[in-house]
Amino acid sequence: MSFIRLEKRPAPSATLSALTPVMAVIATMVAGGIMFAILGANPLEAIRTIFWDPLFDPQFGPYSRPQLLVKAGPLILIAIGLALGFRAGIWNIGAEGQYIMGAVVGAGAGLAFYPSESPLIFPFMVLAGAFGGWAWAMIPAILKTRFGTNEILVSLMLVYVAENILASVSSGLLRNPDGMGFPGSRNMARDYPAASNTEIIAGTGMHWGVVAAFIAVIFAYVLMTRHKMGFAIRLAGEAPRAARFAGVSPTRLIIFCLGTAGALAGLAGLFEVSGPAGQISIDFNSGYGFTAIIVAFLGRLHPVGILLAGLLMALTYIGGELAQLMLGMPAAAIQLFQGMLLFFLLAMDVFANYRIRIGKPEVVA
Amino acid sequence: MDFGSINPILLIASLMVASTPILLAALGEMVVEKAGVLNLGVEGMMITGAVVGFAIGVNTGSSWAGFGVAALAGAALSMIFAVITQILLSNQVATGLGLTLFGLGLSSLIGKPYVGMKAPGFAKLHIPGLSEIPFLGPILFRHDPMVYVSILLIAAVWYLLTFTRAGLILRAVGENHNAAHALGYKVKGVRFLAIAFGGAMAGLGGAYVSLVRVPQWVEGMTAGAGWIALAIVVFASWRPWRILLGAYLFGGITVLQLNLQAAGSSIPVEYLSMSPYIITILVLVIISIRGNHGAPGSLGRVFHASH
Numbered sequence: 001m002s003f004i005r006l007e008k009r010p011a012p013s014a015t016l017s018a019l020t021p022v023m024a025v026i027a028t029m030v031a032g033g034i035m036f037a038i039l040g041a042n043p044l045e046a047i048r049t050i051f052w053d054p055l056f057d058p059q060f061g062p063y064s065r066p067q068l069l070v071k072a073g074p075l076i077l078i079a080i081g082l083a084l085g086f087r088a089g090i091w092n093i094g095a096e097g098q099y100i101m102g103a104v105v106g107a108g109a110g111l112a113f114y115p116s117e118s119p120l121i122f123p124f125m126v127l128a129g130a131f132g133g134w135a136w137a138m139i140p141a142i143l144k145t146r147f148g149t150n151e152i153l154v155s156l157m158l159v160y161v162a163e164n165i166l167a168s169v170s171s172g173l174l175r176n177p178d179g180m181g182f183p184g185s186r187n188m189a190r191d192y193p194a195a196s197n198t199e200i201i202a203g204t205g206m207h208w209g210v211v212a213a214f215i216a217v218i219f220a221y222v223l224m225t226r227h228k229m230g231f232a233i234r235l236a237g238e239a240p241r242a243a244r245f246a247g248v249s250p251t252r253l254i255i256f257c258l259g260t261a262g263a264l265a266g267l268a269g270l271f272e273v274s275g276p277a278g279q280i281s282i283d284f285n286s287g288y289g290f291t292a293i294i295v296a297f298l299g300r301l302h303p304v305g306i307l308l309a310g311l312l313m314a315l316t317y318i319g320g321e322l323a324q325l326m327l328g329m330p331a332a333a334i335q336l337f338q339g340m341l342l343f344f345l346l347a348m349d350v351f352a353n354y355r356i357r358i359g360k361p362e363v364v365a
Numbered sequence: 366m367d368f369g370s371i372n373p374i375l376l377i378a379s380l381m382v383a384s385t386p387i388l389l390a391a392l393g394e395m396v397v398e399k400a401g402v403l404n405l406g407v408e409g410m411m412i413t414g415a416v417v418g419f420a421i422g423v424n425t426g427s428s429w430a431g432f433g434v435a436a437l438a439g440a441a442l443s444m445i446f447a448v449i450t451q452i453l454l455s456n457q458v459a460t461g462l463g464l465t466l467f468g469l470g471l472s473s474l475i476g477k478p479y480v481g482m483k484a485p486g487f488a489k490l491h492i493p494g495l496s497e498i499p500f501l502g503p504i505l506f507r508h509d510p511m512v513y514v515s516i517l518l519i520a521a522v523w524y525l526l527t528f529t530r531a532g533l534i535l536r537a538v539g540e541n542h543n544a545a546h547a548l549g550y551k552v553k554g555v556r557f558l559a560i561a562f563g564g565a566m567a568g569l570g571g572a573y574v575s576l577v578r579v580p581q582w583v584e585g586m587t588a589g590a591g592w593i594a595l596a597i598v599v600f601a602s603w604r605p606w607r608i609l610l611g612a613y614l615f616g617g618i619t620v621l622q623l624n625l626q627a628a629g630s631s632i633p634v635e636y637l638s639m640s641p642y643i644i645t646i647l648v649l650v651i652i653s654i655r656g657n658h659g660a661p662g663s664l665g666r667v668f669h670a671s672h
Contacts, residue, residue, distance in 0.1 A: 006454065008669065091458055143646070149653040152405065152458070153596045157642040160589050168635035290466060297459055332473035339467030343445065346455035346463060354454065354669075 006354040016352040021298055021309070024345035031344070032337045041327050049326055050319030050334075060322060066205030067318050068311060070276050073210040074099070074268035076310035078292035080216045081261030083301040084223075088236040090257045094140065094155025095265040096289025097162035098133040102266020103273035104162075104169055105132025107185060107280050110195035111174060114186060121194040125270060126208075133266015134259050136162065141258035145251045151258065163285070170280050189278035197275030209271025213310070216264055220303040229256060265289060294342045313338065371624045377504045381512050382578060384616025386411070386570040386587075388515050390594035391601070391608050392522055393566025398598055399526065400559035401539035401663035405461025406446050408591025409468020410439040410564050411571035416472040418572025419582045420479055428487040428576045432511070432569055439568020440561045442468060447560040451553050454667050465591070473584045484580035487511075511573055516609065518566075523605035535559060539661035542668040552668050567591065589642065596645050600652055602659035611648075618644050 029051075033043030054064035078095050085092045092098075106129025113121055140154040169175075171183035178186075188195040200206045224230035236243040236253055244250070268288065277284055295313050299306030320334030390407050397404050414435035422431030446464050449455045487509050496506040526532040537545040538555045546552050574590065575582055593615060601607035622637040630637065 006669065086459075093462065139646075143650055143653075147650050147653040148656075149646075149649050150599060153592065153599070153649060154646050156589070156592050157596070157646050160642040161639045164635040164639035168633060172633070293459075293462055294466070330474055330477060332470045332477075335470030336467060336474060337470075339463055339470050342459070342463040343449060343467065346460050347449045347453045349455055350453040 005357045006350065007357050008354055009352075012352045017300055020348040020352055021300065021305070021345060023348050024298070024341060025312070027344040027348070028337065028341040031340055035333065035336065035340075036329070039329065039333065041323075041329060046323055046327060046329065049323045050316060050337075054315060054318045054322055064318050064322065066203060068314050069205035069210045070207065070314075071317050072310040072314035073207070073213045074272055074288045075292050075295050075313055076213040076307055077209065077216055077268040077271075078261075078265045078289060079295035079299065079306045079310060080213075080220045080303060081264035082292055083296040083299070083303075083306060084220065084233060085257035085261050086237075086296060087224075087301050088233040088253055088257055089240065090254055091152045092137065092140070092155050092258050092261045093152050093293070094137070094158050094289070095261065095292055096285060096287065097155065097159035098136045098262040098265035099269040099272075099289045100159075100162040100166050100285050101136040101269070102129040102133035102263075103269030103277075103284065104166060104174070104280060105129060105135075106266070106270030107188065107195075107273045108169070108174055110188060110192070110274065111185060114192055114195075117194045119194065122197070122208075122274070125195060125274060126267065129266045129270025130263040131266065133269065134263040136266070137258045137262020138255075141255050144258075145254050151254075155258075159289070166280070166284065167282050170282050170284070174280050176279075183282055185280035187278045188274045189276075195274055197271050207271065207275045209268060209275060212267055212271065214307075217303045217307050220306075224303065233257065265292075291338060294338055297342060298345055316341075371628055374500065374503050376620060376624060378507070380613060380617045380620045381504075381508060382616075383620045384612040385512055385515050386573045386578060387590050387594045387597060387615060388609060388612035389518070389570035389573065390567045390591055391597040391612055392515075392519060392605065393563035393570075394594055395598045395601065395603055395605065395608055396522060396526075396535070396566075397559050397563035398664055399539045399603060399661055400535050400556050401542055401661050401666065401668070402450065402556050402560060403457045403461065403665040404443065404446055404464070404560060404563055405458060405595065406443070406464025406468065406591075407563075407567050407594050408587060408589065409465035409471075410442050410567035411468075411574070411587045411591040411594075412472040412585070413442050413468045413475075414439045414568030414571030415575040415587060416476040416479070416571075416582060417568070419482075419484060419575035420475060422485050422572075422576050423479060423482055426485045428485055431485075431576050432572050435568040435572035436565040437568070439564040439566070439571070441564070442471075443560045443564025443567075444557075446564075447557050451556055451560075451668075454669055457665050457667075469585065476582050476584060479582045480584075482581065484576045487577050509577055511569075511577065519605050519609050526605065536661070539663055542663045542666070546668070546670055552670070556668075567594075570594070593641070593645055596649055600648055602652070603661065604659065614648075615641060615645065 029047055033047055036043045036046040053060050055061060082092055082095055106125045109128035110121055110125040136158060139158060140151040143149040143154055144151045170185060174185040176184060176186045186192060197208050232248040232253060235246060236248055273280055273284060291313060295306060295309045299309035316334055316338060323329040324331055390411055394407050417438040418431040418435030421434040422428050446460055449460050450457050489507055490510050492506040496502045534550050535555055538550060538552050542552045571587060574587055579586060597608060597611040600611040618641050622640050626634055626637050
């Protein structure tokens with residue numbers, strides 16, 4: 001018998017659940033510092049460049065602070081949707097594909113009316129973007145409910161399919177006719193005002209995608225705490241058998257969770273392509289769909305937690321760019337840093353779910 | 366389009382080369398899943414194996430050294446997963462995803478200085494006599510040694526799982542970990558070994574991509590092969606020889622679409638490149654219609670000995 005034992009808590013400790021993300025961030029800073037030292041950078045300077053300078057440095061702050069909302073918006077939007085499914089044990093790993101398809105369908109819907117100046121164009125694009133992501137997520141949802149096909153693998157395969165569709169439309173269907181043959185669509189943010197996702201309050205980075213992210217946080221919070229569907233999601237995740245006896249339909253749950261996640265990821269893609277990115281291009285997608293998985297877990301699959309986690313993860317992106325610029329840090333170091341964060345978080349969950357007992361187990365008579 | 370430019374002998378021969386990375390990774394993952402663990406980090410371990418194998422291969426000039434160290438690197442990376450899921454009892458799906466994200470970052474960090482370099486050659490092994498057989502000779506017996514190693518590994522895993530006591534224990538642990546624990550088997554020990562083996566095989570598969578298949582280092586070059594390996598485990602219903610079938614089927618599609626691209630097919634390149642993924646989805650659907658037989662009973666469940 002081992003000397004250190006884990007004893008399952010009757011219910012996860014709420015205090016520790018809230019504390020583990022903070023502990024994980026600190027542990028990541030320490031481990032990341034060691035990594036930066038190995039890469040030949042001063043670890044304290046690197047940590048300061050990533051976590052402090054983007055917010056408070058007088059030189060970089062004014063540029064970086066608005067970027068925080070720009071980057072956090074799509075991450076929060078996608079992670080909110082993913083978390084609904086994760087809580088119910090439905091693993092949508094293909095948000096990146098849904099994000100791409102939202103951008104493609106949404107941008108396509110807008111570009112079809114170029115150069116119209118109708119104020120209806122942008123709302124129409126928003127609907128089309130949400131639809132694109134939703135429809136793409138319906139593929140794994142329907143295959144799972146109809147045939148029992150694993151949604152992890154199907155949603156992931158569809159990311160590669162979506163990437164190829166993106167490559168195809170950016171050099172074909174949606175290519176800018178005035179672009180002298182170069183791949184990529186018209187720049188909506190620059191050349192097509194009716195289709196552009198503008199900054200709502202100048203200099204803050206607040207665009208419609210950020211507004212949508214805040215609405216999604218509130219929507220998810222109300223859903224999870226006040227609505228029957230939220231109850232069904234929680235029950236299905238914590239006690240699948242009990243959920244079936246309580247009359248929760250797995251089919252409806254799968255369609256709802258994947259569909260919502262897809263629509264939100266699609267919205268994120270549309271807001272990105274019509275705003276910060278500006279145009280459809282071959283490498284338009286930037287891995288937000290995957291990073292959002294970390295955001296969802298870091299936020300404890302809780303809407304408010306995801307809001308905070310999204311801001312933190314956005315900070316690592318911006319700080320990472322700054323570290324590339326100032327310290328010559330490779331871009332991949334930040335990805336590694338984000339991966340470590342997820343590892344530490346998952347590892348520390350043990351404290352929330354189990355009690356650590358030291359000593360020999362007592363013999364139960 | 367010019368179908369005449371597609372040489373059937375070359376097509377089938379290159380199919381075996383295209384399939385080998387997925388074959389190796391899928392075989393490793395099958396053993397992991399047979400032990401009741403779902404490791405979604407295959408892609409991350411493969412890409413790490415690819416970059417480490419390539420770096421060692423370039424620096425030592427020996428592909429064999431590259432393969433060896435890549436297997437060690439894959440196994441080492443899988444130990445992060447093993448510790449977090451088996452000792453700290455975390456969710457296997459989330460941890461596996463984390464491993465993939467981590468591996469992708471790690472590989473592009475390690476790979477930076479190696480972009481644009483060429484892999485050391487890996488000589489083909491012309492099996493005397495057999496390789497002279499018309500038609501079959503060039504298809505089956507003029508490959509590099511790893512192609513044969515991969516097939517031997519299938520046979521070895523099949524033999525171990527089916528006929529040995531160690532294989533029986535591994536399957537028992539995967540089928541019902543509580544019962545295996547009650548019988549006195551070390552569930553965690555068995556799973557650690559299985560996870561390490563899976564990591565080593567994914568590392569080998571990745572190294573095959575960078576040392577033989579593409580012979581250079583390109584960021585993200587495994588391009589979903591690790592995920593397809595996971596799909597092939599399902600396709601194979603957790604049986605070793607069907608892994609071979611699944612991998613060769615998939616390799617065949619990959620090679621065929623590449624050949625169609627080269628032959629100037631009228632189908633746009635993007636649609637040809639997405640076809641392997643679409644066909645994987647279709648195959649998964651067909652397999653799922655038949656039901657989920659063959660999945661180990663404890664697959665993906667956390668094991669915690671409470672007594």
